[in-house]
Amino acid sequence: MSVEAELEESIGYTPVQRMRHSAAHVMAEAVLEIFPDAKLAIGPAIEDGFYYDFDLPRTLTPEDLPDIEQRMARIVRASIHSCAIIGPAKRLLNTSEIKGKPIRLN
Numbered sequence: 113m114s115v116e117a118e119l120e121e122s123i124g125y126t127p128v129q130r131m132r133h134s135a136a137h138v139m140a141e142a143v144l145e146i147f148p149d150a151k152l153a154i155g156p157a158i159e160d161g162f163y164y165d166f167d168l169p170r171t172l173t174p175e176d177l178p179d180i181e182q183r184m185a186r187i188v189r190a191s192i193h194s195c196a197i198i199g200p201a202k203r204l205l206n207t208s209e210i211k212g213k214p215i216r217l218n
Contacts, residue, residue, distance in 0.1 A: 125157070132157035135184075140164050142183035146176070 125133060136155035139162070144150055147168050155164035166172075172180075 129157045132162040136162040136164050138184050138187050139180065140166075141187055142180050143168075145183055146179065 133156070136157065140152055140155055143164070143166055144152075147166075149169070151167035153165035153167070155162065
């Protein structure tokens with residue numbers, strides 16, 4: 113079984129849940145473009161969509177949403193995407209250090 117198939121099976125997401133999960137990652141990437149020092153918490157797919165918890169230098173406002181949406185659309189069009197990384201925690205931490213962003217390990 114391929115790693116991708118194993119990941120798909122182990123997570124057990126429906127296609128809609130997978131899309132929502134991916135959209136949360138794309139949104140996080142867009143917000144990080146605006147706020148490079150933002151801290152990321154969780155960003156799960158939920159029943160009616162998705163969300164992401166951020167620690168930002170200021171509160172987001174409704175005026176921020178069009179910019180975030182435009183950035184998300186550009187990211188998707190450019191085929192820039194986030195992916196799951198499976199591996200030893202030490203390796204994951206080293207990857208995080210290279211990018212300069214903390215990661216959350218489950």
